[in-house]
Amino acid sequence: MGGSTEPPILKERRPMYRKFKLNLPQFILAIALIVLGLSTDFSLSRTELDVAGKNLTSIGLLTGGVIFYVGILLIISMFQNETILSIAILFPSMVAIAIFVYGFIGWSIRVSLSKWKGLKPDFTWAGLTQYVNLFHNDPRFIIDIRNTAVFTVGFIAGCLLLGLALAILLDQKLKGEAIFRGIFLFPMSISFIASGVVWGWLMNPATGNRITGINLIFQSLGLKSLISLWHSTPQPWGMAFTVIPAVWQLSGFTMALYMGGIRSVSEDLREAARVDGASEFQIYRYIIFPMLQPVTLSAVIILGHMSLKIFDLIVALGNKDIRLDVPGIYMWTTTFDGTNYARGAAIGILMLVSVAILVVPYLVQNMRTETQL
Amino acid sequence: MTRRIVVHTLIYIVLIALSIFYLLPIYLMLLTGFKAFNQVDLKTMWALPNAGLHIQNFIAGYKQLAPNLTNSLVMVIPEAILSSLLGSLNGYLLAKWKFRSSNLIFSLILFGMFIPYQSILIPLVKFMQAIKLYGDIPGLVLVHIIYGIPITTLIFRNYYAGIETEILEAGRIDGASLMGLYRYIMFPLSAPSFAVVIIWQFTQAWNEFLFAVVLTNQSHWPVTVALNNLAGSQLVQWNVLMAATLLAALPTLLVYLFLGRYFLRGLMAGALKG
Numbered sequence: 001m002g003g004s005t006e007p008p009i010l011k012e013r014r015p016m017y018r019k020f021k022l023n024l025p026q027f028i029l030a031i032a033l034i035v036l037g038l039s040t041d042f043s044l045s046r047t048e049l050d051v052a053g054k055n056l057t058s059i060g061l062l063t064g065g066v067i068f069y070v071g072i073l074l075i076i077s078m079f080q081n082e083t084i085l086s087i088a089i090l091f092p093s094m095v096a097i098a099i100f101v102y103g104f105i106g107w108s109i110r111v112s113l114s115k116w117k118g119l120k121p122d123f124t125w126a127g128l129t130q131y132v133n134l135f136h137n138d139p140r141f142i143i144d145i146r147n148t149a150v151f152t153v154g155f156i157a158g159c160l161l162l163g164l165a166l167a168i169l170l171d172q173k174l175k176g177e178a179i180f181r182g183i184f185l186f187p188m189s190i191s192f193i194a195s196g197v198v199w200g201w202l203m204n205p206a207t208g209n210r211i212t213g214i215n216l217i218f219q220s221l222g223l224k225s226l227i228s229l230w231h232s233t234p235q236p237w238g239m240a241f242t243v244i245p246a247v248w249q250l251s252g253f254t255m256a257l258y259m260g261g262i263r264s265v266s267e268d269l270r271e272a273a274r275v276d277g278a279s280e281f282q283i284y285r286y287i288i289f290p291m292l293q294p295v296t297l298s299a300v301i302i303l304g305h306m307s308l309k310i311f312d313l314i315v316a317l318g319n320k321d322i323r324l325d326v327p328g329i330y331m332w333t334t335t336f337d338g339t340n341y342a343r344g345a346a347i348g349i350l351m352l353v354s355v356a357i358l359v360v361p362y363l364v365q366n367m368r369t370e371t372q373l
Numbered sequence: 374m375t376r377r378i379v380v381h382t383l384i385y386i387v388l389i390a391l392s393i394f395y396l397l398p399i400y401l402m403l404l405t406g407f408k409a410f411n412q413v414d415l416k417t418m419w420a421l422p423n424a425g426l427h428i429q430n431f432i433a434g435y436k437q438l439a440p441n442l443t444n445s446l447v448m449v450i451p452e453a454i455l456s457s458l459l460g461s462l463n464g465y466l467l468a469k470w471k472f473r474s475s476n477l478i479f480s481l482i483l484f485g486m487f488i489p490y491q492s493i494l495i496p497l498v499k500f501m502q503a504i505k506l507y508g509d510i511p512g513l514v515l516v517h518i519i520y521g522i523p524i525t526t527l528i529f530r531n532y533y534a535g536i537e538t539e540i541l542e543a544g545r546i547d548g549a550s551l552m553g554l555y556r557y558i559m560f561p562l563s564a565p566s567f568a569v570v571i572i573w574q575f576t577q578a579w580n581e582f583l584f585a586v587v588l589t590n591q592s593h594w595p596v597t598v599a600l601n602n603l604a605g606s607q608l609v610q611w612n613v614l615m616a617a618t619l620l621a622a623l624p625t626l627l628v629y630l631f632l633g634r635y636f637l638r639g640l641m642a643g644a645l646k647g
């Protein structure tokens with residue numbers, strides 16, 4: 001968190017005499033690339049590009065455009081203005097983000113303010129109707145909000161507590177620390193879909209003769225009272241059980257964040273506290289925990305934005321079970337199965353707003369601290 | 374001293390208990406996968422395979438997912454390579470060539486990393502249909518590259534910010550230009566960062582579901598979509614499903630096992646800026 005102490009930035013080299021330095025081979029290459037790029041795009045705009053039965057016209061156009069742009073960059077680099085060159089190199093990424101992130105968000109907002117229902121686009125102005133309906137006449141969306149709240153609280157609390165506990169346990173200089181660390185972290189590399197599928201079987205709610213999964217273990221251990229209906233438990237407790245696989249996946253990540261924070265407290269400081277008679281508990285309480293606050297904040301932001309947009313885990317776990325519905329799934333089904341585009345867009349925008357409330361202050365803060373340096 | 378031994382024993386007991394919890398899903402997948410077909414029964418889910426190890430389940434699971442594993446591989450390799458190259462250039466320029474409002478531009482790019490993709494999904498689908506890249510792998514590659522720009526730029530920028538500017542100034546004195554410095558000094562130094570970003574993008578794209586499910590049609594489904602479909606269908610036995618799930622998770626698991634160090638760094642870069 002916070003700004004980095006970055007080294008001074010390179011100064012631009014200011015040429016004193018020439019503003020343009022012709023480099024003949026480079027110039028010829030640049031012209032060749034520009035011609036090649038333009039002619040590729042020109043010919044592709046007339047015929048379609050089919051490779052092995054795939055229509056790759058757009059990819060071809062894009063490649064032509066990239067070739068053309070590299071030619072332009074070569075020419076720009078001959079003008080001895082490196083600020084313009086660096087902006088020109090960044091330009092395609094900036095345009096891509098401007099369109100695919102900001103442009104599309106704007107387009108989604110417009111869709112959410114329309115009456116578009118059905119396959120044919122309909123941009124008739126409907127104002128905030130979709131949003132009002134979601135909050136006032138849509139029990140499913142209210143369930144989604146409650147489920148997201150339950151999931152977010154459980155997920156963040158579970159990851160922080162378990163992550164911190166694991167970090168402290170592994171901070172005790174034990175043998176085999178690396179092995180344990182590896183075990184706690186590996187779930188992070190698995191997809192939400194795969195873990196949802198497996199946990200769905202582990203948390204199988206079947207009872208009686210068909211009892212299986214973790215319930216079967218409980219039964220054979222004689223721990224009958226622990227046998228659970230898992231996510232089929234009446235709400236909101238059923239939703240709370242979906243937190244288990246999510247915490248399984250990301251508590252190791254939280255542990256790694258906390259371990260980084262604990263390691264940054266110097267051993268000298270801890271030794272000095274020990275000499276002064278502090279117990280290990282007091283060292284954690286008064287020295288280490290206060291220094292972990294920034295780590296906790298980043299963890300909350302990372303985990304929080306993940307839980308606000310949780311989607312694939314619940315899809316794999318609940319198999320579109322309406323009781324476990326979340327806004328991400330509602331948006332997906334209402335848009336692509338129900339073709340209610342306006343409502344889908346409104347849900348998407350509300351998800352964006354919830355994430356933005358969490359993330360934007362963090363980004364602004366981060367930008368400010370860096371500008372000061 | 375005895376107190377210390379007691380405490381350590383207790384810690385080990387807790388750690389081992391927790392390890393069992395973390396390993397349970399993998400254990401179930403392996404256990405089920407190696408059983409013979411005729412030994413599979415929900416009632417004996419936790420029983421060890423008797424009469425030797427069998428790989429029938431894995432073969433059956435592979436038959437279900439083979440085309441999709443190929444689709445994922447074909448998508449992920451160009452995606453990881455191209456987005457790391459792009460991220461490297463962006464990161465270099467944003468770390469070492471600050472111009473006016475470059476911090477603002479960086480923050481605006483970074484925001485793209487956090488957005489829920491549901492908020493851009495409708496325009497994205499319509500756009501991909503309009504440019505005829507809907508339904509197939511090349512379109513998915515493009516989408517992953519574009520929405521990967523924020524994280525790849527971030528990782529490279531943080532890495533390059535840590536490289537001494539003096540090295541570049543020395544290159545400067547030798548007459549290197551903006552891109553000369555990148556080509557002869559920065560790029561050769563960025564191998565570790567490339568490893569981090571390629572692994573990160575590989576894992577992300579392999580595990581991704583939302584874009585995959587809305588942007589591809591059935592014959593081009595990546596493995597996550599096919600696996601989810603398999604899990605929802607009544608036709609596939611759960612033992613085959615467990616084996617298939619392990620196969621679907623295997624590439625990223627192997628990456629984690631052998632390149633975990635780099636994987637972890639990518640994870641940290643996503644969380645801690647600067």
